[in-house]
Amino acid sequence: MGTIRLTAAQAMMKWLSVQMTEEGDRFIEGVWAIFGHGNVAGIGEALHGIGDALPTWRGQNEQTMAHAAIAYAKTKRRRRAQAVTSSIGPGSTNMVTAAALAHVNRLPLLLICGDVFANRRPDPVLQQIEDFDDGTVSANDCFRPVSRYFDRITRPEHLLTCLPRAMRVMTDPANCGPVTLAFCQDVQAEAYDYPEAFFEPKVWRIRRPEPDPVELEAALEMIKAAQRPLIVSGGGTLYSGAEGELAEFATRHGIPVVETQAGKGGLSWEHALNFGSPGVTGSACANQLAAEADLIIGVGTRFQDFTTGSWTVFGAEGRKLLSINLAGYDAQKHNAAPVVGDAKVVLEKLGAGLGAQSFGWHDAASRTGWHDAVAQVTAAPNGAGLPTDAQVIGAVQRVSTRDTVVMCAAGTMPGALQVLWQAAEGGYHMEYGYSCMGYEVAGAMGIKLAAPEKEVICFVGDGSYMMANSELATAVMRRVPFTIVLTDNRGYGCINRLQIECGGAEFNNMYKDSNVEVQPEIDFVAHAASMGAHAEKAADIAELEAKIAEARSRDIPSVIVIDTDAVPGTGAGGHWWDVAVPQVGGPERLEQAREKYEAHKATQFVLN
Numbered sequence: 104m105g106t107i108r109l110t111a112a113q114a115m116m117k118w119l120s121v122q123m124t125e126e127g128d129r130f131i132e133g134v135w136a137i138f139g140h141g142n143v144a145g146i147g148e149a150l151h152g153i154g155d156a157l158p159t160w161r162g163q164n165e166q167t168m169a170h171a172a173i174a175y176a177k178t179k180r181r182r183r184a185q186a187v188t189s190s191i192g193p194g195s196t197n198m199v200t201a202a203a204l205a206h207v208n209r210l211p212l213l214l215i216c217g218d219v220f221a222n223r224r225p226d227p228v229l230q231q232i233e234d235f236d237d238g239t240v241s242a243n244d245c246f247r248p249v250s251r252y253f254d255r256i257t258r259p260e261h262l263l264t265c266l267p268r269a270m271r272v273m274t275d276p277a278n279c280g281p282v283t284l285a286f287c288q289d290v291q292a293e294a295y296d297y298p299e300a301f302f303e304p305k306v307w308r309i310r311r312p313e314p315d316p317v318e319l320e321a322a323l324e325m326i327k328a329a330q331r332p333l334i335v336s337g338g339g340t341l342y343s344g345a346e347g348e349l350a351e352f353a354t355r356h357g358i359p360v361v362e363t364q365a366g367k368g369g370l371s372w373e374h375a376l377n378f379g380s381p382g383v384t385g386s387a388c389a390n391q392l393a394a395e396a397d398l399i400i401g402v403g404t405r406f407q408d409f410t411t412g413s414w415t416v417f418g419a420e421g422r423k424l425l426s427i428n429l430a431g432y433d434a435q436k437h438n439a440a441p442v443v444g445d446a447k448v449v450l451e452k453l454g455a456g457l458g459a460q461s462f463g464w465h466d467a468a469s470r471t472g473w474h475d476a477v478a479q480v481t482a483a484p485n486g487a488g489l490p491t492d493a494q495v496i497g498a499v500q501r502v503s504t505r506d507t508v509v510m511c512a513a514g515t516m517p518g519a520l521q522v523l524w525q526a527a528e529g530g531y532h533m534e535y536g537y538s539c540m541g542y543e544v545a546g547a548m549g550i551k552l553a554a555p556e557k558e559v560i561c562f563v564g565d566g567s568y569m570m571a572n573s574e575l576a577t578a579v580m581r582r583v584p585f586t587i588v589l590t591d592n593r594g595y596g597c598i599n600r601l602q603i604e605c606g607g608a609e610f611n612n613m614y615k616d617s618n619v620e621v622q623p624e625i626d627f628v629a630h631a632a633s634m635g636a637h638a639e640k641a642a643d644i645a646e647l648e649a650k651i652a653e654a655r656s657r658d659i660p661s662v663i664v665i666d667t668d669a670v671p672g673t674g675a676g677g678h679w680w681d682v683a684v685p686q687v688g689g690p691e692r693l694e695q696a697r698e699k700y701e702a703h704k705a706t707q708f709v710l711n
Contacts, residue, residue, distance in 0.1 A: 104298055104299070104300060105298070105299040106296040106297060106298055106299060107296070107297055107299050107302070108294055108295070108296050108297075109294065109295070109297055110145065110148075110149065110259075110291065110292050110293060110294050110295075111145070111256065111259035111262060111286075111290050111291055111292075111293055111294075111295060112145040112146045112148065112149035112286070112291040112292065113148075113149040113152060113153075114259070114262055114295070114297050114301075114302075115146075115149065115215070115262055115266065115286075116134075116146075116149045116150055116152075116153045116157050117153060117302055118262065118266050118301065118302060119131045119157055119186070119213075119266070120153060120156045120157040121302060121303070121304040121305065122270055122304075122305055122307060123304055123305065123306045123307065124182060124183060124306070124307065125306060125307075125308055125309075126182075128183060129157070129183075130183055130184060130270070130273070130274065130307055131157070131183075131184055131185060131186050131213060132158075132175070132183055132184070132185050133157060133158035133159065133160060133185060133186070134150060134157060134158070134159050134160070134185070134186040134187070134188055134215075135159075135160050135161075135162050135168035135169070135171065135172060135185060135186070135187040135188070136150060136159050136160070136161060136162075136168075136187070136188045137161070137162060137163075137164075137165055137168070137188075137189060137190070137194060138190065139189070139190025139191070139192070139194050139217065140190055140191070140217075140228075140229060140230075140288070141189075141190035141191030141192065141194065141195075141216075141217025141218065141230070141288045142188050142189065142190045142191075142194075142215075142217040142286070142288065142291070143190070144288075144291070144292060145286075145288060145290075145291025145292045146188050146215065146217070146286065146291055149291075150188075160577075160581070161577070162545075162574060162577050163573035163574055163576060163577055164197065164571065164573050164574070165187065165189045165194050165195075165197035165198045165201075166197045166198055166200055166201050166541070166571065167541065167544070167545035167571050167573065167574045168187050168545070168574070169187045169198050169201030169202070169204075169205075169212060169214065170201055170204070170539075170541070170542045170545035170546050170549065170571075170574075171185075171545040171546065171548050171549035171552070171574060171577075172184065172185035172186070172187055172212055172549060173201065173204060173205050173208070173210050173212055173534075173542075173546070173549065174510075174532070174534075174542075174545070174546035174547070174548070174549030174550050174553070175549040175550070175552055175553045176205075176210045176211050176212065176553075177208070177210055177532065177534075177549075177550075178532065178549065178550045178553035178554050179553050180341060180342050180344065181209075181210060181211055181276070181279055181309070181342050182309065183553075184211040184212060184213060184273055185212070185213070186212075186213035186214070186215055187201075187212070187213070187214055187215070188214075188215040188216070188217075189214075189215075189216055189217060190217040190230075191216070191217040191218055191219065191228070191229075191230050191231065191241075191242070191243075191288065192217075192229070192230025192231070192232075192242060193230065194216075194217065195216040195217065195218075195242055195243050195245075195246075195285075196242055196245060198214055198216070198246075199245050199246060199249060200539065201214075201281075202214060202246055202249040202250055202281045202283060203249040203537060204534065204536070204537040204539050204542065205280060205281035206249050206250065206251060206280050206281055207536035207537045208338070208365070208534065208536040208537065209279050209280055209338070209342075209430075210279065210280065210281070211272075211273035211274070211279055211280070211281070211282075212273075212280075212281040212282070213269065213273065213281075213282050213284070214246070214250075214281060214282065214283045214284070215284050215286055216243050216246070216283060216284070216285050216286065217286060217288050217291075218241050218243050218255060218256075218285040218286055218287045218288060219231050219241045219287060219288070220287060220288060220289045221257040221258070221287035221289055221290050222289055223238075228288075230242075241255075241285065243255070243283065243285035246283040246285070247283075249281070250280070250281050250282060250283040251272050251278060251279070251280030251281055251282060252268060252269055252272040252280075252282045252283070253282075253283045253285070254268070254269070254283075254284055254285070255284075255285040255287070256284060256285065256286045256287060256290055257287050257290060258290060259290060259293050259294070259295035260295055261290075262297075263297070263298075263301060265284060269282040269284060270307055274307040274308075274309050275310075276309055276310065276311075276312075276342065276343075276429045276445070277312065277429040277430050277431075277443075278430070310445075311343075311445040311447065311448050312429060312443070312444050312445050312448075313444055313445075313448055314427075314442050314443065314444030314448065314449050314452065315442075315443065315444070318440075318441060318442045318443065318444075319442060319444075319449070319452055319453070319456070320456075321440055322425055322427075322440065322442045322449075322453060323453060323456040323457065325398060325423060325425050325440060326398065326400070326425070326453065326457060327457065327460065329397055329398035329423075329462070330397055330462070330464065331395055331396045331397045331398070331419070331462070331464045332358050332396065332397070332398040332399075332400055332462055333358065333359055333360075333361065333392050333393060333396035333398070333399055333400065334349070334352075334353060334358050334359070334360045334361070334400045334402060335361055335362075335363065335366075335381060335399060335400065335401045335402065335404050335406075335410065336349055336360055336361070336362050336363065336366040336369050336370065336402045336403065336404070337362075337363045337365050337366040337401065337402060337403040337404025337405065337410075338363070338365030338366055338403055338404070339366075339402065339403015339404065339427075339428060339429060339446050340366050340369045340402050340403045340446050341365070341366065341368070341369050341403075342403065343403065343429075343445050343446035343447045344447060345369075345402075345403075345445075345446040345447035345450055346369045346370065346528060346529075348446070348447050348450040348451055348454075349369060349370060349402065349446075349450060350370055350374060351450075351454065352450045352453065352454045353370075353374075353376045354375075354376060355454060355457075355459075355461070356454070356457055356460060356461050356462060357376075357461040357462045357463035357464075357465075358376070358400070358462055359376050359378050359392055359464075359465040360374075360376050360377055360378065361377075361378050361379060361380055361381045361385070361389040361392065361393065362377070362379070362380050363380065363381075363404050363407070363409075363410045364380070364409065364410075364517065364521055364533045364535040364536075365404070365533070365535070365536065366402075366403065366404065367380060367521060367524075367526055367531045367533065368526040368527070368528060368529050368530050368531035368532075369528070370528065371526070371527055371528045372525040372526055372527070373525075375467065375470075376465070377470075378392055378465070378469075378470055378473070379470075379473060379522070379676075380410075380521045380522060381393045381410055381411075381412070381416055381678075382408075382409050382410045382411055382412045382416050382678055383408070383409045383412055383413075383518070383677065383678050383679070383680040384409060384517070384518035384519075384521045384522045384673075384676065384677065384678075385412075385416070385521075385522060385676055385677070385678055386473050386522055386675075386676045387469070387472075387473055387476065387675070387676050388466075388469035388470050388472070388473040390412070390416055390676070390678050391466075391469060392465060392469075393412075393416045393417050393418070394416065394417070394418040394419065395419055396417065396419055396422060397419050397421065397422050397423065398422065398423050398424075398425060399417050399422065399423070399424050399425065400425045400427070401424070401425065401426040401427060401428070401439065402427045402446050402449075402450070403427065403428060403429075403446045404426075404428070404433075405428075405430075405433045405436070406426070406433075406436055406437065407535075407536065408680070408681065409518075409535070409680070412678040412679055412680065413679065413680055413681035413707060414437070414707045414708045415678070415679055415703060415706045415707050415708070416678055417708065418706065423440070424437060424438065424439040424440065425439060425440045425442070426439035426440070426441055426442070427442045427444065427446055427449045427450075428441070428442075428443065429443065429444065429445060429446075430443075431443050437708075473676075474525075476675045476676075477523050477525070477675060479675075480493045480494075480497075480523070480673065480674040480675050481493050481494060481496055481497025481500060481523055482494070482497060483497065483498065483644045483645065484644060488668065489666050489667055489668040490643070490644050490665070490667055490668065491667065491668050491671045491674070492515050492516060492519050492590060492667055492671075492673070493519060493523055493671070493673050493674055493675075494644055495562075495588065495590055495644070495647065495665060495667060496516075496519055496520060496523050496524060496562075497523075497644075498644045498647045498648045498651075499560055499562075499588060499647075499648075499651060500524065500525060501648060502648045502651050502652050503530075503558075503560070504558065505527045505530070506556065506557050506558050507527070507530055507557070507558045507559075507560060508529070508530050508531065508532055508550060508554065508557045508558065508559050508560070509524060509526075509530065509531060509532070509560050509561075509562060510531075510532035510533065510534075510543065510546055510547055510550060510559065510560070510561050510562070511533055511534075511543060511561070511562040511563065512533070512534040512535070512538060512539055512540070512541075512542035512543050512546065512567065513538045513539060513540040513541075513542070513543075513564075513567050514540070514563075514564040514566060514567055514595070514596070514597045514598075515564060515590075515592075515596055515597040515600075515672075516562040516563075516564065516590070517533055517535050517538065518597075518673070519672075519673045520533065520562065521533070521535075522673055522675060522676040522677070523673060523675065532546070532550055534546060540566065540567045540570040540571075541567060541570035541571030542567075542571075543561050543562070543563040543567055543568070543587075544561065544563065544568070544571065544572050544574050544575050544578075544587065545571065545574040546561070547559050547561035547578075547585045547587065547660075548574055548577065548578045548581075548583050548585065548660075550585070551578075551583050551584065551585045552583060558585075558586070558655060559585035559586070560585070560586045560587075560588060560651070561585060561586065561587045561588065562588050562590070563587060563588070563589055563590075564589075564590050564591075564592065564595075564596070564597070565589065565590070565591040565592065565593065565594075565625070565627065566594065566595045568587075568589055568627065569625075572630075572631075572634075573634075575587075575631060575634045575635075575636055575660055575662070576634040576635060578636075578659070578660045579634060579635035579636055579659050579660060580635070582658050582659060583660070584654075584657055584658050584659055584660060584661070585660055585661075586651060586654045586660070586661045586662075586663065587631075587636075587660060587661065587662045587663065588647070588651070588663055588665070589627055589631075589662055589663065589664045589665070590665060590666075590667045591625075591627060591664055591665070591666050591667065592613075592666075592667045592668065592669035593613060593614050593615070593622075593669065594612055594613030594614045594615070594616075594617075594669065595612040595613070596612075596613070596667075596669035596670075598612050599612035599613050599616075599669065600670075600672060601682065604696070605682055605684050605696055605700075606684055606685075606689060606690075606692045606693035606694070606695065606696025606697065607693070613669060627662070627664045628640050628662070628664050631660075631662035631664075632662075635659065636659060636660045636661065636662050637654070637657055637659055637660070637661045637662070638661075638662040638663075638664070639662075639663060639664070640663075640664045640665070641663050641664070641665045647663060647665050650663045651663065679703045681703075681704065681707070683700070684696045684697045684700040685697070
C-alpha cells in the first residue's frame, strides 16, 4: 500500500476535501478562518495550499463565523456543512456559544481549534490556560459538554480515526451535532506517512432508519383509538424532507397540524389544516386544539417548553403523547410512546396502516378567525406614534414573495414572527433552540450563501444588533445580499415586558431604566454604512415597505432602520410560560404575580 507524506494539517484538509454527499458535493463546503499563533503556521499553510479544493473564507469573529456556518447547515437541511478554525485561547472560546447553539438545534458544525503544544516544551505558551491539577486540560475542554463529539489530536496518525468519527456524527441524523477537534499546534506541523487510500473520495449517505415494527403497530393502535388527534410538527420534518408526506397524511386523515419554531414553514400557512403554532407564542386556534386533543402526535420535535407552554398547553384529561423521532432520547420524553425512525418513512407507514380512517374534528372557523386577528394587529397604523413590532411584521409580509425567507433568533421578534408570520413552505428560519442574541446578521449571510436564489430578510432588534454585527462587513466584501430590518426600541424591550409580567420593576433593560449618565442615541444607519452596507432609515411603515422592495436590486446587504414602540406585545395569541417569580420579599405587584404563577404551575403535567 502506497503512502503520502504530509503534515497533519495538510492531511486533514486533503481528507475533508474529498468527503462527498450523494449529490456529488463536498459535505464540508469550506472553512471559515481567523488565524492566530495557534493555527496560522499549520492549518493556515494547509488551507492556502489546498486552494479552491477546500475554500477558505475570512470573517470578523469566531462566534459569528460559526453562526453563519450553522445557518448554512440548517438551510441545507443538514445535507452539507461548513468548518470554522481558530487559534488557541480566546479564538477558541469565542466559539463555545456557537457550539452550544448547534448542539441544541442538532446541526452539523466542524470546529477545528488550535490547542496547546502536545510536546509541552514551550509551556505555558501565549493564551494557554493552565489547570493546576490536570496537565491534560486546555481551554478547549470547555467544548466537551457542548459538542456531540470531541477529540484532541496529539499525534498526526490520530487523524486516521478521529476524522471518520467526526463525519459519522455530522452525517448521522439521530446523533447530528457539532464536532470539536482540538488540534495541538505542534502536531499540525508534524509530518506523517499517510496511506494513500485514506484520501480516496468517500460518499456519506444520510440514512433513513425504519421504525421498529412493534413501536409502529402500537402507534397505529393509539391513533385509531383517538378521537381528537393533533400533529405537532418540528424541525425533524424538514430535515427528513417529509413536508409532502406531512401534508398528505394530515389531509387524508383529517388531522390538524401545528408547527414549532423549527418546524414552521414545513406546511404552507395556506394549507387548510395548518393552525399555526402551539404554546407560549402560539395562535389562539392552535392552543385551543392543543387543549382539546386526546392524542398529541409529535413529528420530529423535542417538545421544548415554548411548544408545550411549559407542559400546560396539552390540557385534555387523559391525553396521550406519541413521539416520532430519530433520536431515542427525544422520542421518549415525558413518557411518550416512542416511534424511533425517520419522519418521512414513519408517516408513509402510518398512513398506509390507517387506510381511509379520517377524524376531521377541527373547527375551520377558528382558523379563519385567527387569520382575521393577525390581519388586524399587523395592519398599517392609522394614526401617529411609533409602529409596533406586529405592524413591522405586517409591512414585511405585504411585500414578501414565495421566495422570501424571514429569519431571526432573539428578542421580541421570534415570538411575534411565530405567532403572526404567514410562512410559505420553506420560507421561515428561526434559531430558537438557543435563542442566541447575535445570531441574526451572520445567520442571514449563511442562509443566503446556502440559498442564493432566495430573498433573505433578517429581523433584528437594536439589542441583538449591538451584540454582534461585524459579519455585515464580511457580507459586503463577499457581495452577499440580504435585507436587515432593524427595529430600534432603545433597549431590551422583550425582556423588559417579561420583567413587568413577573412582578418586577422596570430595571436595567431599557436604556432609560439603566444606570447611565447619558441616554444613547445610536446612529445605526451610519454604523451599518461604515461597514459598506446600503443603510437608510424608514420614517414609517409605508416607507419600510418601499425600501424592502428597493433592496432587491442590490448586490450588497441593505439595512433598514425603523423606530418602534417598546411597550406593546403582539396583541394576539400566547400562553403561559414558566418563569419563576420570587416567593417573598417584594411589593404587592410581586405578590400578585406569584399568585398567578402558582395557579398556572398547578396545571403543569410533569412526567419526565
